[in-house]
Amino acid sequence: MGACKRFAENARKTGHLVAFYAFLWPQFRFRVPNITFDRQNTSKSTPPYRIAQHVERRLLSWVIASTAFLFIYIALNGMFGPPRPADLPADGPDGQGGDAVAAVDPDVPPAEDAADPDAADSEGDGDEPPRPSEASWQTLGSFDPESGYRMLVYLNSRGAGIERIELTERKDNGRLKYRRVDVLGGYAGYMALQNLPDQDGAVVHVIGPGTPVALAKSLQDGTADGLQPGDIITAMQDLPVVDYQSYEAALTEFKPDTKVTLSVERGSQTLQFEVTLTEHPLDLIRLSSRGGEDEIVGNLDRLSCLLTLSAVGKRELKETDRELPSLPTQHNEIWDVVDQPADIGAAQTASYRLPVSRQALRRMEAGAVDLIHRYTLQPESYLVEMEVGVENKSDEAQQLGYRLEGPNGITLEGWWYSNKISPNFGGAGARDVIYRTQSDGHVLWGTYPLIKEARDKTSGPAKLLFAPQDSEASRQLSYIGVDAQYFTVAYIPDGEQPFDQYKRAAATLVADVSALPKHKERAANTSFFLDSQTAEVAPGETLMHKVQMFAGPKQKELMAAHGLSDAIYYGWFSMIAKPLQELLHVLKKYVVQNYAVAIVLLTLMVRMLMFPLGRRAAVHAQKMQELAPELKKIGEKYKDDMEGRLKAQRELQQRAGFNPLSGCLPMFIQLPIFIGLYRCLSVDIELRQAALSPSLQWCSNLAAPDMLAYWGDWMWEYFSGRGTGWLGPYFNILPIVVMGLFLLQQKMFMPPATDEQTAMTQKVMSFMTIFMGFLFFRVPSGLCIYFITSSLWGIAERKLVKKTLPPKGEGDLALATSAGAADTSRNGDSGGSKSLGDRIRDRISNEPPPALPPAKRKRPNLKKKK
Template sequence: MQEPRKNSGNLALFMFLTFGVLLLHNMWFGQKAPPPDKDKPVAQAKADPDKKKQAEEPKKDDADAPKTVEPLDPTVPDGTSTVVEPTDEPKPAAEEEMPPIDAGPMPKFAGTEGWYTLGSADPKDPYRMLVTVTDRGAAVASIALNSPRYRALMEDDGWLSRRGGYLGNVVMREEKSGNGCLVQVVGRGTPAEKAGLKPGDVIKAVGQTKVASAKKLGESLRRTKPGRKVDLTVSRDGKEETLPVTLGIPPLEVVRPEAKDPLSFQMTLSRIDDLTLPDMEVDKEQPKDKVPAYVEQELDGLNLRGGTWEVVEHSQDRIEFRCKLPRWGLEVSKVYRLDRVPEKEQENTDYPAYNLVMEVSVRNVGSRTREVAYQLDGPTGLPLEGWWFANKVGYCWSAGLRDVVVRRDKQTPVMVGCTSIAKDTLEAAWDEESITFIGVDAQYFSAILIPKKKDPAEIWFANSMPLRVGPTNEIERLTNVSCRLRSVSVELPPGGESIEHDFTVFAGPKREDILTHYGLGELVYYGWFDFVARPMAMILNFFFGIVRNYGLAILMLTVLVRGIMFPMSRKQAQGAQKMAELQPEIKKIQEKHKKDMEARTKAQQELFKKHGYNPLSGCLVMFVQLPVFIGLYRALMVNVELRGSPLLWSNFRWCSNLAAPDMLFDWHAWMPMYFTHGIGAFTLGPYFNILPIFTVVLFLMQQKMFMPPPADEQQAMQQNVMKYMMLFMGILFFKVASGLCVYFIASSLWGLAERKFLPKTPKKDTPPPPAQKLRHKK
């Protein structure tokens, strides 16, 4: 007996194709920016010709600037929401009455900028992060999380580079002789610090490999693996020593240096009396591969962004920078402070200490009244992990991997997509509005500035805007972006009057319970499918709590869904069998009413009614399955818990991240560049993935097993088109998250087994045709 064409294979194909259309939609619109909104306020106006004469102070030559060695920068980048009000903030360190941790002496070497660290890379210490800062511009270079839950993914960190063992956040300067690297700072709790490496040491070799430069050191470390022991040969006080180091797993850096782009939270003054910075204006003649000139612009006589600030105080959880401006009798200061985790909460990785407190002030210490305003930039260099396959869900159509997000007063957050910022339109700006928070949002992590205002409606800033701080990449959604705040002007009488603004800088994972504490719960955004994706995430987390593996949790979800659907799928299969039994009668009706479509339809409906068959009964399975597919897909895109979760175990390289493709092996070296660069819906990426192929093979098997031979040429053509369409969808699915492929595979295997082992309806005996009866009588 032949089964009809309307069977589970076609149904599964329909769901597969429907989901593929949604996937293609995400891939396409995730890389396209919408046309500019003409109703938005324009931040850019023509600058006053007189003000154009103001030029920034020449910056220091970067030729001798120290280089951050670990981790190295990548050459090619690695509905309505519920408003949630912030809860009580965590108690500051003073209220915990914890003794201060001495940071120890930090030597500074002549002719170099000073580097300092706050916090620790060791999760056993009372901090959630290791922060590296510099006295050049009093800027933050990196914020690395120390929780083992949020490690850097062991995937490519650039086109050809690979992550190796982690030595530490070690800043160093190459020796002029080309014989080693002078260590300038060693982060607390890093493998380097535990091995005894100190500022002032000169690294000469890693194992048997001599180190002539910071670049060579980085290359040597890339060839290592986490957990491996290496010997560092260092020169200390003129004597060579060997330090055995056990390398670690690189931490996740929420903020980090990126090429020569500006560092995070740089500050300058935008107004001193009649001297004001002009509005930002794009130089159309400047190449797009350069940092925009307006980014580094300062008032005449100022060099706060590139100059060296005085370090007034430094401990392990606090550092204060100060810069005196005697020409105007002003004193600018900036303080960074870390909250410490109470001892009783040390094991609680969800304790909300993923923040840095930043205090900025401008004080009038002169004898004249001054009217001043400051300009503060936001975070830069957020993660680009998964740059070749990731699709970020955001509040805007032009979302990239790093977007600027702002919430004004108590409105719904507004997101300005990376691809829009990369075009330098400078059209998205917010003038004299109360800012609740503003910052940069990545797929699984965010770095957000939260003004600590006594009155939430108080207006601190004359304007705020998104900002491009790096060159425009050929792939616009990978552009390095930030935000810029310009304060309202304030008159400061002499005698020490000051502007003092404090900020909470959240830099951490987008876990909803953590974000809610900071009033950032709306950053977890599932889009239109929130009502499905959230329950999917909750169910997965529940199963994970039982089996401690998200791969098994997805299989348990599959069993749950297919178990709930079993009565429906059984009814669907029985309906298909009944439909097969009715095929001869249907063919007779088709022959009888060849040219009368209305009569044919009416006759078929009467036939179905007579035999109790509902042709739409099988659609219920589709309406249950499709939301599950979509919900799981969105959960994988948004839920940070699934990031870095392996299918099998963490030390196994294949399928080590269920939120990413399975990455069986690297094939970019011998495949055409067009297919392996990974950007676009029809490119495959630098890795060969086996799970999408297995998924497509299973669907082709379903078609072959359950689809009857074609009755005519038209049906044959339709079946061939469906096969080719399946191969086309396989290309679209080649970069889909492995966790979703696991669900497809498990669900398909269940469906195959269900159809094979489901009892068949016994065939009813039918009387032979009259012609046959006459032959028997003869």
């Protein structure tokens, strides 16, 4: 049934394409001369088929046929290609394949502690420390703008990893400096909501300091303000909350700064709280299943910065394994919370310790060890300071080591429309692994090569970056991280010296590649891991290392201060993009206070500097219109002589002082500026979240399409899908305006067609303009503003320049055309008997006829003779 539905859907799409081309084809009126061959009468010669007259038509036929073939191929590939993998449940996949790592789903509480398979044997053992039965959440930082923190970090004791990082830095007006640009609804705060198995509602597990739910006003006397862990949310206003998915859906119905009432069950009481919603902060790190519209089937939920043993006793972790096989998993184990975060306003620290199973270690002939993971966050900082290590709790020295995983679940904002620039020919994904070593320099491993490597292997990491057998310079690591378009999360050393304590690094996929849709591979979840050098640790001593994790925007000064400048990459046009970026910043800061207006001013400055070239282009356009009749005569005269026709055309153009390529000069000069501005919009963090106007909800991000209206819920998936559609899930008005202005310019300034072939060419140009409008439907709105301003300037410039030009029929052009006519009348069909100098001297000896006034001039008859 699924194959039949897929066939019917694609057949419908293909039918629309065929109907479109069936409508379009007759509009071009192809006319091919009738060529017959009479076997009975061979004395009557068949008129020759003149290829030169129809080469333009054949080119047009090839363009249309190729485009139709491309569309039909895509549709047929959907019909007969392999079926899409079945959608996985929202809580994550039931299993994992290939290189997929173990999924961690904090939304579903485990039925029992998934730790030690030999727990029954260890019961009653005096040296086996007791373990916590339930996970807990801790926070570092605050959402409060007065706290001084730039981020809010959510930690989970199950695995002692980072579950979520929100950027909370504010602008001068109190608004979030970095918010979710794809979320228009309000935000109440992250609460790690979980569904309940036996009743409706979503249970709260954590309340972030300074979040709207932490400041919620109680509507009952005698009840403290703010929600608490353990509360069960049952309704928002009049909307019921049966699970956390319905809670997220209810939030989309309310805008920021709206006050909503939450109904909460606390024990046997039913309470109500008034919550003032805010903008949604940028969740720089999040679980894949909490991505909203950006949730990608196949990406797995996994905490970031997980720690595990890589060496103990005689056992050492292989690069193909995630954890030591003989030990219970440390990733899903509940760690002991040693230190709770301090008060808001000072450096906050959260410490975790995990005593590894003593029974399992004894079976491995190893002594007792504890894993230690400590996080510290300073105010006014984008750094999460980490201390990771292994403590030897036995009575003898041991060979110990650890594996530290990197961040994953980095923000996916705009992955379906953005154009991330890559130094590699293979292109970049939405999240790529970057690193720098002393021998290799800055290296980017894109998502697509990682997926290819993962599919080619049966086990192990997607890509090994360096190994113990490599040279020392190859293991001198300056940084390693996951890079998005405007943000980076990377490990950097604590000091100026590079890392030297790691012997192995590898890039990995936190995804099930077998379930990852082909058209969404760009959004695959990527990460990495580091294996420490194995060292001998004395009894009671600890193998401890410090690592700093930068999690912030790709702002030039900020990245340079942390040694991450190479992560900002402009590509081949950096020499143009960087000065344009600085000029835009100056205009915005000192002149207009708005990047959209700054782009308009930049465009006007460029066009004003190009005004002499624009005037020359207008002059040549008028000359082209006046030369059109003469060129037509030359074409008719030299129908069978291509060389003679080209020579006559060159002579006419030389006499008129006309260069056919000079009109293209303004376009070639604007092309680098256009590409440089495109690179600015794709790289510069300051242009992200810059609005056309603060009062407008649409066009609120110049680095993205304007998103006037959402049509993804009713438009065909073929056109509106994220990653699959040609147009995207939003209707954008600015590309339509750009396309309309281009067509208007063609209609206003294109010279009238002198024959059927010219008319055909003009129709092709109009068709290609419409087609380009579809291709550029998802370009950044800032680029559309540049095109609109440039087009309006061009129209005004041509109108103004036209008034300053000499009337038609006067000057050198009239002399050239009349000289050509006189030469033709004197020389007949053999008009090439005199040299160019002789013909000019003959014309100079005779006075030119007086020019007719414009009212008495006759336009060429364009009607076809019947």
